[in-house]
Amino acid sequence: MNHTRQVLRLTGSGPSRHKAFADAMAQVQRAAGERATGVCYRVEPVDLQVVSAVEHRWTERFLGLLFARTRSRFELTLRIEVRVAALDLDGLDFTLREERLTPLQHALHMR
Template sequence: MRHERLTVRITGSGPTREKAFATAMRQVQQRVGKQATGTCYRVEPVDLAVESAVEHRWTERFLGLLFPRERTRFELTLRIEVEVASLDLAAVDFTVREERLTPLQHALHMR
């Protein structure tokens, strides 16, 4: 079992601030899994810092002239420090159990 600290930088975007944050947080475990050694079984956030937060606003119009509406999109870039607990499965010794089926059991798909 190993414990290590990693820092990941993630970006999320969405139509609201909450959805942008949720999109970013969904990426944490995937990014940590790529960087960590072994198989991760616990990812615990330790520190979170906002690197950039941008709100994009624009006006959409139907057919370029009619029905104007305001649109917004939020982009959030976070730097998250996490503590990762992982297990190296290559170092685990597995015992091998081999079963032999009789021809009748094999024919009946029984164990």
């Protein structure tokens, strides 16, 4: 069992502030699991800092002239420090149990 600390820099975007934050936080488990040695079974955020928060605004028009509307998209970059608990399956010793079936039992288990 390994406990490590990792610093992740993740970017999320979406049509609202909440969706941009949720998009960035949804990436934490996958990003921490890629860096961990073994099977990652727990990821705890320890510290969170906002690196950048940007709102992009633009005006759209139907056919270039009609029905103007203002659209916006939010982009959020976070620096997240996480504590990862992982289990190294290569270091485990598995015991081997073999079962021998009689021909009748083997025929009954076949479908």
